[in-house]
Amino acid sequence: xxxxxxxxxxxxxxxxxxxxxxxxxxxxxxxxxxxxxxxxxxxxxxxxxxxxxxxxxxxxxxxxxxxxxxxxxxxxxxxxxxxxxxxxxxxxxxxxxxxxxxxxxxxxxxx
Amino acid sequence: xxxxxxxxxxxxxxxxxxxxxxxxxxxxxxxxxxxxxxxxxxxxxxxxxxxxxxxxxxxxxxxxxxxxxxxxxxxxxxxxxxxxxxxxxxxxxxxxxxxxxxxxxxxxxxxxxxxxx
Numbered sequence: 001x002x003x004x005x006x007x008x009x010x011x012x013x014x015x016x017x018x019x020x021x022x023x024x025x026x027x028x029x030x031x032x033x034x035x036x037x038x039x040x041x042x043x044x045x046x047x048x049x050x051x052x053x054x055x056x057x058x059x060x061x062x063x064x065x066x067x068x069x070x071x072x073x074x075x076x077x078x079x080x081x082x083x084x085x086x087x088x089x090x091x092x093x094x095x096x097x098x099x100x101x102x103x104x105x106x107x108x109x110x111x
Numbered sequence: 112x113x114x115x116x117x118x119x120x121x122x123x124x125x126x127x128x129x130x131x132x133x134x135x136x137x138x139x140x141x142x143x144x145x146x147x148x149x150x151x152x153x154x155x156x157x158x159x160x161x162x163x164x165x166x167x168x169x170x171x172x173x174x175x176x177x178x179x180x181x182x183x184x185x186x187x188x189x190x191x192x193x194x195x196x197x198x199x200x201x202x203x204x205x206x207x208x209x210x211x212x213x214x215x216x217x218x219x220x221x222x223x224x225x226x227x228x
Contacts, residue, residue: 004154032216034216036219041202041224042221042222043117043204043219043220043221043222044155044204044219046216046218046219049216089154089155091155093217096160097143097145097160097208097217098145098157098160099145099155099157099206099217100157101147101154101155101156102154103152103153103154104154
């Protein structure tokens with residue numbers, strides 16, 4: 001069974017600092033890995049998708065890396081802003097297009 | 112970009128009521144739709160996989176008779192929570208997959224907050 005773990009569960013940083021969010025998964029047989037953003041009581045916003053053959057993806061201030069063999073991904077958010085406050089979810093796609101999610105990293109950026 | 116519409120966004124109803132949630136792909140055909148449930152501060156848990164024209168595949172521990180799923184067309188799947196009770200209160204989210212290979216991302220609805228009194 002695929003299990004996804006995200007650490008830390010919650011973190012607070014002052015505005016301007018870089019954020020580092022970690023995700024690990026137990027089964028390396030994945031098709032891709034996605035990072036999502038979820039605001040309280042809202043749905044999911046896809047941030048980055050890394051195919052299993054790729055090592056990283058970048059979008060603006062966001063950079064995500066993938067080490068499939070070790071079952072790890074890291075999301076970097078540069079120069080954090082208060083608007084980055086949200087929960088960040090990591091999910092892997094495995095057999096039959098199913099997604100396994102972590103519990104999320106709850107981020108607060110302090111102005 | 113691909114858009115998935117989920118309706119209603121919020122439901123508050125009495126115990127024993129059946130509630131239907133709709134998930135529509137607006138600008139693409141979704142051969143597969145997924146239904147998830149999320150409890151507070153928990154991850155999204157896959158409930159079932161819905162394929163157009165066939166029976167849904169439920170994850171272990173999810174009651175088929177409790178959570179009825181219908182995928183009647185390539186753009187619409189519905190989840191009906193039958194005889195809902197307070198323990199069914201949760202955030203339900205659907206996603207749709209265009210069916211062009213596993214490397215294509217799923218597209219998510221905005222979710223439905225279900226509160227059973």
